[in-house]
Amino acid sequence: xxxxxxxxxxxxxxxxxxxxxxxxxxxxxxxxxxxxxxxxxxxxxxxxxxxxxxxxxxxxxxxxxxxxxxxxxxxxxxxxxxxxxxxxxxxxxxxxxxxxxxxxxxxxxxxxxxxxxxxxxxxxxxxxxxxxxxxxxxxxxxxxxxxxxxxxxxxxxxxxxxxxxxxxxxxxxxxxxxxxxxxxxxxxxxxxxxxxxxxxxxxxxxxxxxxxxxxxxxxxxxxxxxxxxxxxxxxxxxxxxxxxxxxxxxxxxxxxxxxxxxxxxxxxxxxxxxxxxxxxxxxxxxxxxxxxxxxxxxxxxxxxxxxxxxxxxxxxx
Amino acid sequence: xxxxxxxxxxxxxxxxxxxxxxxxxxxxxxxxxxxxxxxxxxxxxxxxxxxxxxxxxxxxxxxxxxxxxxxxxxxxxxxxxxxxxxxxxxxxxxxxxxxxxxxxxxxxxxxxxxxxxxxxxxxxxxxxxxxxxxxxxxxxxxxxxxxxxxxxxxxxxxxxxxxxxxxxxxxxxxxxxxxxxxxxxxxxxxxxxxxxxxxxxxxxxxxxxxxxxxxxxxxxxxxxxxxxxxxxxxxxxxxxxxxxxxxxxxxxxxxxxxxxxxxxxxxxxxxxxxxxxxxxxxxxxxxxxxxxxxxxxxxxxxxxxx
Numbered sequence: 001x002x003x004x005x006x007x008x009x010x011x012x013x014x015x016x017x018x019x020x021x022x023x024x025x026x027x028x029x030x031x032x033x034x035x036x037x038x039x040x041x042x043x044x045x046x047x048x049x050x051x052x053x054x055x056x057x058x059x060x061x062x063x064x065x066x067x068x069x070x071x072x073x074x075x076x077x078x079x080x081x082x083x084x085x086x087x088x089x090x091x092x093x094x095x096x097x098x099x100x101x102x103x104x105x106x107x108x109x110x111x112x113x114x115x116x117x118x119x120x121x122x123x124x125x126x127x128x129x130x131x132x133x134x135x136x137x138x139x140x141x142x143x144x145x146x147x148x149x150x151x152x153x154x155x156x157x158x159x160x161x162x163x164x165x166x167x168x169x170x171x172x173x174x175x176x177x178x179x180x181x182x183x184x185x186x187x188x189x190x191x192x193x194x195x196x197x198x199x200x201x202x203x204x205x206x207x208x209x210x211x212x213x214x215x216x217x218x219x220x221x222x223x224x225x226x227x228x229x230x231x232x233x234x235x236x237x238x239x240x241x242x243x244x245x246x247x248x249x250x251x252x253x254x255x256x257x258x259x260x261x262x263x264x265x266x267x268x269x270x271x272x273x274x275x276x277x278x279x280x281x282x283x284x285x286x287x288x289x290x291x292x293x294x295x296x297x298x299x300x301x302x303x304x305x306x307x308x309x310x311x312x313x314x315x316x317x
Numbered sequence: 318x319x320x321x322x323x324x325x326x327x328x329x330x331x332x333x334x335x336x337x338x339x340x341x342x343x344x345x346x347x348x349x350x351x352x353x354x355x356x357x358x359x360x361x362x363x364x365x366x367x368x369x370x371x372x373x374x375x376x377x378x379x380x381x382x383x384x385x386x387x388x389x390x391x392x393x394x395x396x397x398x399x400x401x402x403x404x405x406x407x408x409x410x411x412x413x414x415x416x417x418x419x420x421x422x423x424x425x426x427x428x429x430x431x432x433x434x435x436x437x438x439x440x441x442x443x444x445x446x447x448x449x450x451x452x453x454x455x456x457x458x459x460x461x462x463x464x465x466x467x468x469x470x471x472x473x474x475x476x477x478x479x480x481x482x483x484x485x486x487x488x489x490x491x492x493x494x495x496x497x498x499x500x501x502x503x504x505x506x507x508x509x510x511x512x513x514x515x516x517x518x519x520x521x522x523x524x525x526x527x528x529x530x531x532x533x534x535x536x537x538x539x540x541x542x543x544x545x546x547x548x549x550x551x552x553x554x555x556x557x558x559x560x561x562x563x564x565x566x567x568x569x570x571x572x573x574x575x576x577x578x579x580x581x582x583x584x585x586x587x588x589x590x591x592x593x594x595x596x597x598x599x600x601x602x603x604x605x606x607x608x609x610x611x612x613x614x615x616x617x618x619x620x621x622x623x
Contacts, residue, residue, distance in 0.1 A: 041441035047450020136532035156371030290447025
């Protein structure tokens with residue numbers, strides 16, 4: 001009896017050892033991918049030390065002067081630098097704020113599209129309005145250029161019909177730049193943004209509608225009291241995510257639309273980092289700003305995640 | 318989703334107004350989304366002197382397809398098309414295989430340090446070193462001005478790995494156990510069982526990464542100065558912003574005053590810009606409607622556990 005138990009534990013141990021060996025072998029299989037992940041996500045963090053040097057690109061880092069926290073101090077004490085940073089921050093806040101304030105658009109889009117009975121019409125709308133999401137910002141810019149440049153379709157049309165004598169500077173001017181950026185962003189993303197909500201609507205229990213209808217609810221009350229509440233959880237998560245990404249506007253959109261006329265109002269943080277860092281004027285300063293941006297973003301994400309856990313009992317990441 | 322309207326009888330007047338308005342609004346917005354593409358297409362096939370004057374707005378005139386032939390004679394365009402195509406194919410194949418393999422491996426309880434390594438990869442979604450540190454890293458890894466910069470950093474994509482892991486978890490474990498009893502090793506199980514059963518999710522990942530690769534612009538902007546490695550997107554951006562140098566380029570490559578050319582088929586910066594835009598957009602315009610359900614599936618699974 002005792003012997004067999006001992007034998008069994010021995011066997012279990014043996015199985016365990018074999019499994020361990022197998023597990024290690026499997027680890028070797030994924031090791032190359034872990035190294036890739038390390039090389040392109042963790043290893044670049046060492047570049048943050050460039051924020052503490054006066055890095056002059058052709059030189060090696062060891063040949064550059066260590067300046068400690070000078071870049072960070074400069075950022076917050078030098079009047080011209082402060083002014084510029086404030087400008088950039090106001091662009092970032094304005095554009096992110098506008099995006100955030102209009103993030104209920106896809107919800108409305110979905111709720112109203114759901115009211116359309118014709119299936120083929122709905123399908124066509126859904127397919128065609130999501131299309132712009134899948135073209136790049138360069139192509140969006142090309143579209144914008146074809147339609148809105150001085151010789152573009154809109155200006156030519158207005159001049160030919162005699163409504164205008166001189167072309168409006170839609171692209172190479174600086175009027176309403178924030179709004180224009182918001183509109184292009186919306187054009188690109190609205191249809192796609194609605195898809196998740198449309199799916200949520202599809203999941204609503206039809207009995208709810210039936211019950212509300214029996215209670216005498218009309219179309220708008222159904223939309224307000226049944227459809228909309230079902231979308232709120234998704235909406236809440238997306239709002240939190242865009243709050244977490246408040247400083248990350250991305251580079252592409254602003255880079256392609258940028259020109260010497262609208263630079264004042266289009267330079268968001270990501271573009272600013274590119275402009276001062278890659279044009280060679282001040283890579284160390286760009287690194288310092290990028291570093292602060294990353295730290296703030298991670299903090300924001302953590303806070304939003306905490307809020308989500310408190311409110312929904314579920315994390316967003 | 319269906320039958321929300323009043324089934325019992327006549328619709329009230331405000332209700333009809335609402336329905337009509339609702340249809341009208343969506344029709345208008347859909348046109349706003351579609352028209353720009355239509356505009357580019359009709360202009361790229363109309364007489365070039367007319368489209369340069371901006372008078373082709375609704376219907377094409379004097380249709381010809383010369384632009385699509387001539388444009389490829391411009392120096393650099395063929396190379397850029399090749400680069401874009403190559404990065405799309407190679408990049409997609411790599412990331413699909415890697416995502417499938419890693420997603421599968423991370424479901425294996427035996428894997429040494431499974432949870433830790435999974436988190437090690439997933440957590441990289443939430444931070445980044447920033448532009449300059451990335452540039453310095455790529456430079457030190459000899460990846461600047463290197464085709465591999467388009468492909469290698471895109472292989473391990475945490476989000477795709479989450480997607481495929483979630484999918485593999487939904488496959489009955491008995492399938493793998495049966496294969497193990499038959500003596501199949503981990504690689505055999507992956508290639509013979511996991512890859513075939515994961516087709517739907519892999520199609521989704523493939524579609525998403527192919528679009529991302531084709532559309533990518535930033536990596537050329539930051540890491541590439543060698544013209545031979547320009548992607549189509551980047552070249553298009555250059556064409557839009559440098560109309561004058563484009564004009565010179567057209568003269569050199571296509572030859573403006575050859576006697577075969579008439580005003581209608583002579584290449585202009587406008588015609589080149591529009592034709593290239595259509596060429597760049599075409600794969601997306603074709604691929605998207607066909608694979609729409611995969612796109613939608615992707616965003617759905619992603620939203621369950623992002």
